[in-house]
Amino acid sequence: xxxxxxxxxxxxxxxxxxxxxxxxxxxxxxxxxxxxxxxxxxxxxxxxxxxxxxxxxxxxxxxxxxxxxxxxxxxxxxxxxxxxxxxxxxxxxxxxxxxxxxxxxxxxxxxxxxxxxxxxxxxxxxxxxxxxxxxxxxxxxxxxxxxxxxxxxxxxxxxxxxxxxxxxxxxxxxxxxxxxxxxxxxxxxxxxxxxxxxxxxxxxxxxxxxxxxxxxxxxxxxxxxxxxxxxxxxxxxxxxxxxxxxxxxxxxxxxxxxxxxxxxxxxxxxxxxxxxxxxxxxxxxxxxxxxxxxxxxxxxxxxxxxxxxxxxxxxxxxxxxxxxxxxxxxxxxxxxxxxxxxxxxxxxxxxxxxxxxxxxxxxxxx
Numbered sequence: 001x002x003x004x005x006x007x008x009x010x011x012x013x014x015x016x017x018x019x020x021x022x023x024x025x026x027x028x029x030x031x032x033x034x035x036x037x038x039x040x041x042x043x044x045x046x047x048x049x050x051x052x053x054x055x056x057x058x059x060x061x062x063x064x065x066x067x068x069x070x071x072x073x074x075x076x077x078x079x080x081x082x083x084x085x086x087x088x089x090x091x092x093x094x095x096x097x098x099x100x101x102x103x104x105x106x107x108x109x110x111x112x113x114x115x116x117x118x119x120x121x122x123x124x125x126x127x128x129x130x131x132x133x134x135x136x137x138x139x140x141x142x143x144x145x146x147x148x149x150x151x152x153x154x155x156x157x158x159x160x161x162x163x164x165x166x167x168x169x170x171x172x173x174x175x176x177x178x179x180x181x182x183x184x185x186x187x188x189x190x191x192x193x194x195x196x197x198x199x200x201x202x203x204x205x206x207x208x209x210x211x212x213x214x215x216x217x218x219x220x221x222x223x224x225x226x227x228x229x230x231x232x233x234x235x236x237x238x239x240x241x242x243x244x245x246x247x248x249x250x251x252x253x254x255x256x257x258x259x260x261x262x263x264x265x266x267x268x269x270x271x272x273x274x275x276x277x278x279x280x281x282x283x284x285x286x287x288x289x290x291x292x293x294x295x296x297x298x299x300x301x302x303x304x305x306x307x308x309x310x311x312x313x314x315x316x317x318x319x320x321x322x323x324x325x326x327x328x329x330x331x332x333x334x335x336x337x338x339x340x341x342x343x344x345x346x347x348x349x350x351x352x353x354x355x356x357x358x359x360x361x362x363x364x365x366x
Contacts, residue, residue, distance in 0.1 A: 009039060016041050017107055023096075024065040024074070031065055031074040031084075038100055040107035055100065059093035066091040090146050098144035113143045114151045121165065125193055130168075137166035141174065157192070164189035217329035221343070222352070224334050238319045239331070239355060242281040245319055247311040256281050257308045262288035264304055265297055302350065309358045323359050324366070331355045 008015045018039035024031045025047060037045035044055040046064050058064050068074075068087035075081045102112035111119060117139035124132040140162055143151055149158045163173035167181040222236055230244045237243060241257035254260035258281035263272045271291040278284035294300075313320040333351035335342030343349035 217327040
């Protein structure tokens with residue numbers, strides 16, 4: 001499984017997703033423990049980018065090593081060096097090739113060899129012919145040996161129900177060819193798969209008690225248009241902190257959330273007043289940048305911004321209606337010069353997150 005081990009490479013300005021796995025590369029009679037990078041477009045980086053066919057050739061020639069000889073010299077690139085003593089590996093060139101092909105399928109959201117096998121099981125359960133059983137057996141044997149026992153995701157039964165199913169009553173299972181499957185074993189395996197299908201159908205239709213994990217509304221990128229002016233119908237521009245919607249906080253009136261945020265960031269009261277009275281949001285930020293910051297500001301800024309957003313949308317119901325109209329969409333805040341507040345690239349999108357939390361509060365109050 002890929003899990004969270006996702007990477008990417010750039011190709012013609014396009015991000016190609018990928019993942020990695022450990023492998024040994026044999027070079028000059030030394031076995032180097034390294035990372036093998038596999039990408040969704042079917043290229044594999046084993047110290048150079050190669051196609052799947054080229055990678056298979058490197059496996060057959062032992063450049064990517066699946067056999068580790070007794071006494072062979074190994075290295076982890078300056079981290080450690082050692083000699084193999086009684087090495088064991090479950091890999092062969094074909095097994096590793098199968099695992100890599102499965103990884104490419106997973107990266108593309110396609111059924112891998114395990115998925116294709118389980119789909120064949122469903123076909124057999126719907127029409128229990130020997131032809132369909134043979135298709136299940138072929139699909140099962142196409143799963144890399146290292147992955148077969150985990151095909152059902154059942155750590156207790158492992159792949160035993162699958163082996164019994166492909167063998168049939170009186171037939172030999174792949175791992176136990178000298179032990180014919182008894183009718184009771186076969187009936188139990190059929191019951192296992194029928195119950196598994198029932199549970200999966202129930203799971204697919206079950207709504208989590210706390211609601212869905214992802215929004216049902218599409219994400220909304222918030223892009224600023226300059227200058228931002230007060231209008232009768234501002235649309236999503238009203239969600240920007242620079243939008244001219246005066247707010248009152250602790251008895252002080254600020255022209256915008258941006259004025260309030262930067263005014264409260266400075267340590268000196270005179271600087272606070274100057275920032276609050278600045279002629280524009282940009283001027284407010286510039287003045288604040290030149291003044292000493294409040295102690296511990298980076299640890300309190302999220303709380304301050306949260307309070308300011310509540311003030312804005314509590315005091316301006318028309319703007320609150322615009323925020324509520326975004327439903328449960330992810331909000332991607334366009335602040336290209338802030339890696340903290342903005343959503344560009346690897347930026348953290350804290351402003352978008354706080355807007356979503358403010359929106360949730362408005363929904364709750366409504």
